[in-house]
Amino acid sequence: MTLPEQDTGDAMRVLRGLDDGHASVRLRTALAAGTAPEPRYVGRLVERCATEPDFHVREMLTWALTRHPASTTVPRLIDEVRSERVQARSQALHTLSKIGDRRAWPAVTRTLLSDADDEVARSAWRAAVVLVPEDEESELADVLSAQLGRGGRETQLSLSRALIALGEMILPTLRAAMTDADPGVRAHAIATERLLRDPDSGFGSAIEEAKRVVALGAHGQER
Structure with a gap:
């Protein structure tokens, strides 16, 4: 089905806004992406998490991802925890802990739990205690x-x-x-x-x- 032109335009503005040079614009854009979730946003939101320098924007990106179906977000985030980029691993683990879908548990490996980077390890610890099966x-x-x-x-x-x-x-x-x-x-x-x-x-x-x-x-x- 072809999307209405207005909807397509709104989606393009959201996708472009995540790359804006002003943190306030990126923050509003991430808010918009979570307020009106669209499957096409997920990949870009995940990618932006890996590079976003502003803490508040990263938190809003995570919130926006939690507003999308776990069936769409969790596989993308699991891919990210294997990234060579420290922030990509850390933020993906943080977001998985907020989503709380236990299907992500196998991705929280011993390697991540002992990651050399403290921020990655801390994110892995938080995710692990949320996702771990009781047994x-x-x-x-x-x-x-x-x-x-x-x-x-x-x-x-x-x-x-x-x-x-x-x-x-x-x-x-x-x-x-x-x-x-x-x-x-x-x-x-x-x-x-x-x-x-x-x-x-x-x-x-x-x-x-x-x-x-x-x-x-x-x-x-x-x-």
């Missing part, structure tokens, strides 16, 4: 716990949140990590358990207290 949660907890002690505070907080999202079944894994040879791993595991027990405690105070516990433990062993 694979224990295995995921083991994979995630292997990343304990990694990166700076924001990265560690992201990992703690992902582990906590799996619930109390992570406790045996955390307790095993508390005996790790690396003091950074031990401290991160202790802080994560404290956040699980008391979500209002705040990660900053939890990690500092955990570091003190580890330091005192090491001092006690020396004595």
Whole structure:
């Protein structure tokens, strides 16, 4: 069926608007693409996610994709998580976590969960805890716990949140990590358990207290 000329013109304006030099125009364009979803937008929205420099526009692009049928968006996003471009992988994983279609679970591989880029890994952790089937949660907890002690505070907080999202079944894994040879791993595991027990405690105070516990433990062993 031939689309009415006006509809075709509107679609072309949306597709062109995503490349506009002004972030405000790209933001409005992404909003329009989500407000009136069209299958022909999906490919361009996914492509733009990989290169868009503005955080707010990227979030709107993700929102626009969530407004389209998962049967159309998820296969394109799964292709993107295999991209060599860091932002393409990160944003595709972020969008898959927002869509929440568990058919995407096999795409969240161990390689992505341990990606060298912190932002990709963080996006993979968030996607994994949303998409993981119940009977694979224990295995995921083991994979995630292997990343304990990694990166700076924001990265560690992201990992703690992902582990906590799996619930109390992570406790045996955390307790095993508390005996790790690396003091950074031990401290991160202790802080994560404290956040699980008391979500209002705040990660900053939890990690500092955990570091003190580890330091005192090491001092006690020396004595």
